[in-house]
Amino acid sequence: MNKYLWRRIKYFILCIAGLLLALLIWGVIEPYYLDREAVVAEIPLLSPSWQGKKIAVVSDFQIGMWMANTRTVAQSIDRIVAERPAAALIAGDFVYKPGDNLTPELDRVIQLVRPLVVAQIPTYAVLGNHDYGAKAVTEASASDIQRADRIQQALEASGIQVLKNEAIVLPNADRTAENDRLYLVGIGAYLPKQSQPQQAIAQVPSSAARFVLMHNPGSFAELPPGTAPIAVAGHTHGGQIRIPFLPEWSWMSFVEERSSWSWISQIRGDIVRVSGWIPGYGNADNRLYINRGIGFSNLPIRFNCRPELTVFTLQAKT
Template sequence: MKSLKYILLSLLGVVSLLAIWGLLEPYIIDTEEEVAEIPNLPNSWDGQRVAVIADWQIGMWLGNTSAIKRIVDQLIRERPALVLIAGDFIYHADQGEDNEIGKAVELVRPLVAAGIPTYGVLGNHDYAMDAKTAPPNEQLAGELYAALEQVGVDMLQNEAVALVAPGDQQPTGETSLYLVGIGSRWANKDNPAIALSQVPKTAPRLVLMHHPDSFEKLPANTAPLSVAGHTHGGQVRLPFLPEWSWMTFVREDQVHTDGWIEVSFGQPGNHLYVNRGIGFSIAPIRINCPPEVTLFTLQAAS
């Protein structure tokens, strides 16, 4: 009986330590430096850096707004050529709660004020969808979209824009680098065909989406760099085995949670990177899965 008691106490101690760490890790920011090769990349974009962040989840209990502020400050210091925000700005805002939309605006405002071009797409929580079967709140999403646009964030929904390289005054025609923004998958708004139709066939491009599964809709050789969020990296992952997270066990289909998705997924010539995000859902903990800022250095494909 004594040995059983010690085993149970040891297990309780381990669980307690993990719980404490899970509450601390969300404030440890991980900056991932990656290289992305883009065919036909203009010289003005070669070597430029693009930052990706995702999943703020403002309105989640014990939300991680302090980490968002620190990441925004970091990006202002580092001054990438672009900042891309891959959706889920808010968690479940509605008319009766504190103004999560206002908080999102105030958190992103310093990036725009610093003169860093900032683009975003909406995620499922921005439509108040915490499940695939939940009805999308179009009014909430529209209010958030408009508020972010008003503060200077260029929001995209199945749209493509020609980007201006740092130091240039305007895009340079068909050789411009394009940003393709895809709508929310759960809200049934993701239509890459419409967005890609706005990009000249051989023009270099980046693709921004919230849900990684939207990547499957991209035709071959149309997305040399695609970035997504949504998964939070699994949020709780086994030490030394980051591919094993709680999502691995609760999902029956294939899980694409973190980093470069190297398995057979999507069409030839397309590449997807999934950012771990900053906030959380269900519980305000992260274990072996710290918040992520991804900084891509663009290079012309050889």
């Protein structure tokens, strides 16, 4: 091999190594840049008093993981407070790996979310699989449920209501009549088999507007047709590491337990998305939006997948 050719090969290798290093450095930096996604939620039967109101959604704090992205969690909470939405929703996975001593993680979670309560923004949550310690579809053990109950109790003691397969009426200072109600439906965690979507949605009158919150998108497929015109989930982290222009490929979809992502096989269409609106999934007249979350799984890196605060503006669907 002549010297000229060898020199070109070395330059090529150095360029590839430099590019990979640059991508790695950006993957460590990107998690600290929060995206605010403005989304219109079209809801049938929405009353005029809810028209134009905003609902903010965040997900997947994963407190307790090494290099946990608490700075961006705090930034997202501050942004919600500045937005002054009608409600704030947190779609589960408050902690990363709950152990016997949850106190440090719980203290940090409560510290992070306290500004929402201080600002008197009605805040609601569901729990995720990490809050139970589940990574695959499996029956939750007594200790798993005990740890999740402790997380729920701490959140509710701080002023955040946790919903588990139940529906409530969202508070609305402008409400003047019974038909002005907007229901929030909160569904239990899917992987530890705490998810009962049909039981939850059955609590909403058929003539009432509703907004559905869950952690794992797998719960969405069980909602009967036309019962969830707007639903939001977390869990996927948007894939966490994504190749630009290839929304169907992400690192998370390969490293996660297959049962954790089994819902993907139910999506109809050529492109499989794990964040934003998910077309071709679920029953007729139901729509699912997946928030990219804020924290991490396995590696403290995001690439082409910035953390997300979703702000839904409510509109009546005619």
